[in-house]
Amino acid sequence: MAACKDLIDSRFPDDEGHGAAAMLLGDGTILTGTAPNAVNPCVEVCHEIEPYCGAHRLNQRIVASVCLHRQPGGRTVVLSPCGVCRERLAVHGPDVLVAVADPSDATVVVWKSLRDVLPDYWMTAFPDEIDAGWVG
Numbered sequence: 001m002a003a004c005k006d007l008i009d010s011r012f013p014d015d016e017g018h019g020a021a022a023m024l025l026g027d028g029t030i031l032t033g034t035a036p037n038a039v040n041p042c043v044e045v046c047h048e049i050e051p052y053c054g055a056h057r058l059n060q061r062i063v064a065s066v067c068l069h070r071q072p073g074g075r076t077v078v079l080s081p082c083g084v085c086r087e088r089l090a091v092h093g094p095d096v097l098v099a100v101a102d103p104s105d106a107t108v109v110v111w112k113s114l115r116d117v118l119p120d121y122w123m124t125a126f127p128d129e130i131d132a133g134w135v136g
């Protein structure tokens with residue numbers, strides 16, 4: 001989480017809203033990333049994309065993922081992974097930990113397993129075709 005916050009602060013020293021993500025890999029490496037804006041917001045990508053692809057490049061499993069957004073004024077909130085990122089992370093199994101915002105205070109991280117944030121994951125209908133972890 002500190003690496004994610006450090007990236008936001010170092011990359012964006014202004015007082016505008018910015019975000020970043022960080023992922024802990026199986027070998028202990030922490031990868032961070034942030035997403036550029038685009039003229040057409042429809043083509044923007046999630047902050048998680050850079051560390052997600054980096055994990056693939058390094059052939060490492062993703063152990064945990066966090067995404068933060070610093071609002072103007074400095075308040076930093078936790079952004080739980082979007083549905084697409086949850087689907088991407090599912091490749092790494094149901095035990096991946098993802099940061100979600102505490103319901104009473106969005107600045108507080110609550111760590112949950114991907115299994116817990118995808119209780120009815122669609123691939124559970126195909127237990128023979130997926131990694132053992134998702135079913136059982």
Ligand SMILES: [Zn+2]
Pocket residue numbers: 046047048081082083084085086
């Ligand atoms: Zn996403």
